[in-house]
Amino acid sequence: MKINILLYDRMTALDAIGPYDVLSRFPGNEVLFVGERAGPIRTDTGYLTLVADAALDDAPPADIVLVPGGFAPPLTPGPVHEWLRAADATSTWTTSVCVGSLILGVAGLLDGRRATSHWLALDNLAAYGAVPTAERVVFDGKYATAAGVSAGIDLALALLGKIVGPEAAMVVQLGIEYDPAPPFQAGSPATAPEPIVTFLRENRDMVVQL
């Protein structure tokens, strides 16, 4: 399988690298990092540079397209969304992590579909005709969307399970020793202490600017 992962300025690195590190470990899978331009992409914190190996126009078609989220995702219709529509026309799976689903929404790819996003942005999906669905990973036909940041790892394992089977996905899971043990119970608005949830709701701009 060929996998194209979109990179853009101020994206969130883990949104892309979590799924990448799962999907790239299955033998025969090939990943290409695609940017609006080829070359360095500075991620959201300003401390990390990833490199896009191909510009949008130079990326060959892929079986899987993955769109990460970011601090200020590109939501004004432009070349990224045109590229996504073209990529989606030939993809087997079109996927996103975190507010990457809003980018798919702007591209018009989630109209009428169940989808998820970062919990602070979930309601924004409705503006694109999607059905906001508060689950960690949501499949609707060939579209797979993940909740915030770290959920991309779960999405990628689920996707690998569908494509190459549970055994192969489990080999990859054991290879990356994905037996998570968060030291706190605060990973979702349903499990986090109420003051933590309220703090982030009132300071959403710390996490994402929409």
Added chain:
Amino acid sequence: MKINILLYDRMTALDAIGPYDVLSRFPGNEVLFVGERAGPIRTDTGYLTLVADAALDDAPPADIVLVPGGFAPPLTPGPVHEWLRAADATSTWTTSVCVGSLILGVAGLLDGRRATSHWLALDNLAAYGAVPTAERVVFDGKYATAAGVSAGIDLALALLGKIVGPEAAMVVQLGIEYDPAPPFQAGSPATAPEPIVTFLRENRDMVVQL
């Protein structure tokens, strides 16, 4: 806090990016990616390039030093290990993910200490005088080591909890929506089906070359 994260050829990206995306989100924390040379570093699969913003000799001291694992970690004593000893002399925390602990071991920093590593490499720690400890995250004094790849996220949250307190760590955890839901039960040799564990034991070279 200043955090230096080591990058090297054929490292595993998620080992570094998981902790980075946790630690960098606490306001005031600054991360510097440090390489044997500044510039592009190709990671283990060959599909991703990260950029080191400083060479070893140019990196200012940091409060936290983090060493990721990789497919073929540098285990021949050299500049990386000299740098780690110097960095450790002034660090508040010296940490590793996956077989990064073996690199700390070569540097002589784990002698007599409890430490963990990727499950396929755990026993190798004894060669450096460390006490192999089959836990996901192991703290021994100022040394914190994580198990394979994805365990770096748990390490970073635990570390943040110790440094700035549980509430701040929970804000970060909810910010990255770290409420993991692996689609399979195969993340550790204790939980994975026996044939999956056996397959990886017999094909360890697919994961790490030591």
